[in-house]
Amino acid sequence: MRNVKWTSLFSLMLVFVLVLAACSSDSESGEGGNEDEKNDSEEQVTIVYARGMDATKATDKIIEAFEEKHPNINVEFREMPSDSGAQHDAYVTSLNGKSSEIDVMDLDVVWPAEFAQAGYVMALDRFIQKDGIELSEYNEGAVSAANFNGKQWAMPKFIDAGMLFYRTDIVEEGNVPKTWDELLTKAGELQGEKNTKFGYLMQAKQYEGLVTNAVEYIASYGGQIVDENGEVVVNSPEAIKGIKKMVEVANAGFVPENITTFTEPESHTSFIEGESPFIRNWPYQYALANDKEQSEIVGNVGVAPLPEGDAGSAAALGGWMSAINAYSEHPKEAWEFLKFMTGPEGQKISAIHGGLAPTIPSLFDDEEVLEANPFFKEEGFVNALDNAVSRPVVPNYPEISEIIQIEISKAITGKVTAEEAAQNMQTKIEEAMQ
Numbered sequence: 441m442r443n444v445k446w447t448s449l450f451s452l453m454l455v456f457v458l459v460l461a462a463c464s465s466d467s468e469s470g471e472g473g474n475e476d477e478k479n480d481s482e483e484q485v486t487i488v489y490a491r492g493m494d495a496t497k498a499t500d501k502i503i504e505a506f507e508e509k510h511p512n513i514n515v516e517f518r519e520m521p522s523d524s525g526a527q528h529d530a531y532v533t534s535l536n537g538k539s540s541e542i543d544v545m546d547l548d549v550v551w552p553a554e555f556a557q558a559g560y561v562m563a564l565d566r567f568i569q570k571d572g573i574e575l576s577e578y579n580e581g582a583v584s585a586a587n588f589n590g591k592q593w594a595m596p597k598f599i600d601a602g603m604l605f606y607r608t609d610i611v612e613e614g615n616v617p618k619t620w621d622e623l624l625t626k627a628g629e630l631q632g633e634k635n636t637k638f639g640y641l642m643q644a645k646q647y648e649g650l651v652t653n654a655v656e657y658i659a660s661y662g663g664q665i666v667d668e669n670g671e672v673v674v675n676s677p678e679a680i681k682g683i684k685k686m687v688e689v690a691n692a693g694f695v696p697e698n699i700t701t702f703t704e705p706e707s708h709t710s711f712i713e714g715e716s717p718f719i720r721n722w723p724y725q726y727a728l729a730n731d732k733e734q735s736e737i738v739g740n741v742g743v744a745p746l747p748e749g750d751a752g753s754a755a756a757l758g759g760w761m762s763a764i765n766a767y768s769e770h771p772k773e774a775w776e777f778l779k780f781m782t783g784p785e786g787q788k789i790s791a792i793h794g795g796l797a798p799t800i801p802s803l804f805d806d807e808e809v810l811e812a813n814p815f816f817k818e819e820g821f822v823n824a825l826d827n828a829v830s831r832p833v834v835p836n837y838p839e840i841s842e843i844i845q846i847e848i849s850k851a852i853t854g855k856v857t858a859e860e861a862a863q864n865m866q867t868k869i870e871e872a873m874q
């Protein structure tokens with residue numbers, strides 16, 4: 441009797457287990473995800489997510505929210521160098537060695553073509569189709585920046601545009617500099633107010649951020665590096681004017697003497713420690729400056745478009761997108777995480793806790809997002825995002841970037857004139873693009 445009972449209970453359980461297994465394998469068959477032959481939906485899987493240093497709490501919050509929804513997937517955060525170029529080189533070394541160590545990684549907006557062509561990342565189209573992700577709900581430019589040879593290699597996570605941040609307790613309203621020349625005057629006048637050490641902070645180290653700063657000066661005077669037809673046009677009077685202004689600002693008495701060692705972290709740290717009335721940085725600066733645990737200037741931060749040159753104000757287009765390592769051993773779980781992080785929930789967390797501008801335009805109407813980032817609805821910000829200037833879009837971008845970095849650095853340190861820098865960039869970029 442006892443035995444009979446146990447046998448029937450056992451067979452009942454077996455049936456239950458089989459039904460469950462059938463259901464879960466049903467939901468996993470179909471398009472995509474068939475690299476993972478085994479049915480591991482309940483198996484504990486750890487994936488590695490890599491991105492540059494996050495000075496805000498956004499990454500931790502995203503991982504926390506994701507793991508809560510997916511108890512069987514652990515996400516391990518691998519912090520990469522914050523310098524975009526150094527981060528790029530670390531990925532290239534790892535992926536050239538076909539390493540499966542990283543599953544999901546963030547790509548700078550200037551890398552997808554290169555990574556796709558090198559076979560480092562997986563095409564996401566079948567996942568996108570399978571889960572019915574509507575790319576039309578995303579910012580068109582951000583989507584197309586990750587589209588190469590007709591395939592989608594990454595999902596856009598946030599857009600960056602260079603902005604001017606200022607101390608509202610030092611700079612009176614209506615007194616925010618509108619032009620580079622006004623900035624030169626005001627940064628000089630305000631240096632020292634409220635114990636500030638400097639007047640202006642920017643990124644002038646020889647690295648990717650220098651290129652974005654240079655693009656802004658050049659474009660604000662009407663110049664371009666490569667035009668819409670792919671012609672190199674940097675040796676122009678407009679571009680030269682822009683380079684000259686950049687050299688003038690970087691050498692002004694009110695910027696830190698070692699400004700040529702400044703990337704984003706050096707400049708944002710100085711700003712949140714109350715050392716400068718002005719800084720050029722990306723939108724995350726706002727959330728960071730209002731983070732009580734890190735900042736001494738909470739509640740005293742304003743945002744404005746970057747100063748104008750002869751041709752107006754120009755912001756460089758930046759931003760990051762998430763991709764899956766082509767050699768990942770957990771593509772399904774990697775996709776689940778990527779989908780969450782770049783989807784509305786993940787982007788909302790990024791916007792609220794990281795101050796990052798979403799690539800899903802509807803999030804700009806979200807009350808909580810706006811409460812955390814009131815400037816998201818200001819005309820100046822919307823215009824800066826809409827008109828942000830791209831860096832050259834080419835698969836050998838790192839080579840082009842290096843040429844720009846070297847020549848602009850030389851101009852800032854007085855080794856070449858602005859004219860010579862423009863001429864050298866023209867010749868070298870032309871050669872590199874052949």
Ligand code: GLC
Pocket residue numbers: 524548549550600648649650652704722757758759760
């Ligand atoms: C920001 C931008 C990125 C850019 C980098 C330069 O992270 O989003 O596109 O390359 O800054 O430092």
